[in-house]
Amino acid sequence: MEQRHLLDSLPLASSGTQQDPSKCPTAEQVLPQFLQLFASKGAQQAGSKAQAGMVRDLLAILEAVDCHWLFGDCPPKATPTVLSNLVAALIQYGALPQQEAGGGELSSDHPAFSAAAEQAADASQVFRSLLAKVTVARNAKNLGAAAVDSVLHQVAGPVYVFAVTHTAKKPWSRPRTRSRAQELLEDLLQASGCQSVPEFLRGARGGEEGWFAEVMQCLKPELTKETWQRNPATKHVFSWTLQQVTRPWLSLHLEKVLPLPLLLSDDYRVENKILGVQCLHHIVCNVPAAELCQFNRAQVLYHAIFNHLYSKEAKLVQVVLLCLLDLLAVLEKAPQWLSHKPPSATPSEEVLRLVLTQMEVEHRLSLRRVYAQNLTAFVERLGIQIARHLKKLQPVIVGYLEIADGPEEAARLATLETLKQTIQHAWPRMSCHLDVLLKALLKLMWDVATDRSQTPDSVRASLLQGATECLLLLDRCSHGQVKTLLQGVYRCCQDEHMKDYLRKVQEEPTRSLSYAELKRDDVSS
Structure with missing residues (x-):
């Protein structure tokens, strides 16, 4: 009786034929009529309250009927087009306010976001009821999967985008909206027969096409140069979705996913x-190098990312350096870098030169930490070729060892690791820099040993141990010269803590090691 009452209460448009009073309205009649009423001028002029009441009525109807009412052949079922239009109308109802291109993003307390969050929560409930019917219909013997595949094909992409838009903790979302959106996403996975979002996007079984192409098709109108800034959620939905698709599936969609990250990285904010x-980094890590090198894509990425090294924003420089490290591995595997006569400077050396130039004049501690923590990876990547850059690298190491950077001493600890790697790779050339490096290490050890600040004892111990390891490596690649030079320092030193570390160097047996032995030997022992 409840189902019949709800359906009869909807004012259906007359069709010109006599209706059988014993039959309740069909899905073919109810849903188009709802769409007409929902989009009517009267409902829009009455404001969101009128539409909200209609959404609640629709939810009550969907919860009252069974899956045969929607997908069965008798009475006439709702067509996929009608359901697609219904989903589109509800998505528009819960859509976020459009923003002016180039304008600043709205704050979380903006009233438009609060209203959109409430409407999105109500729309999520309707979508959940619809997906519940889809799940039941898929398992019904007299309906089967074929009866709902066409429906799911129409609604899965838009519903996914809607759910992801409101799942994340963003300025436009609220706890109630996030909870319902998360439940909606789980219902969508269940209706599509998937266990996780990555499985949903790439395909649940081998050879089965996932929904990633459908999702990208839904996002396509909002991913252009003119439109991506209007919807504040577009970039976040794209980014989060992109992170879910990994190798080897991502390469199938490379042309679709590459433009927006380039637009984002070129923005002024x-x-x-x-x-x-970050999106470009994910693409670099999950697309085969051969495909990235086609059509000069890798070079385009390199030049787009390289320019960000001039930035003074520590967070940006951090992600840029991490991305470049992986992109350089792709670039230098390309055929133009594998000839017998390599160019005067590889991309790795170009990046290192600019990084060293920036490091030498940088005074911001946040940036100094970022540079120092990533420099070791570049030294390791260049290997013996780091010897070509010792003239610029030495003053950087000395300068970074001189200045403390807070209680954690992240920059100085990372610089010691860089020096250690440099000695191991370029040990035949280190004797030319022995005097400067020895003074810098001894000054560091004295500053740390006599430090009376809030630096934790564990950090001081790490600094002293790192400096000692560097002294041992310098001694081995200089045929014992460090021990000779430290004899006078050891006798004059009045700090017992520092003398303990100097004693480790003095007591270490003098021996000359090859490059391979230096790399293999554990000086920390």
């Missing part, structure tokens, strides 16, 4: 630059 570079 730092948060967009960071998001764009």
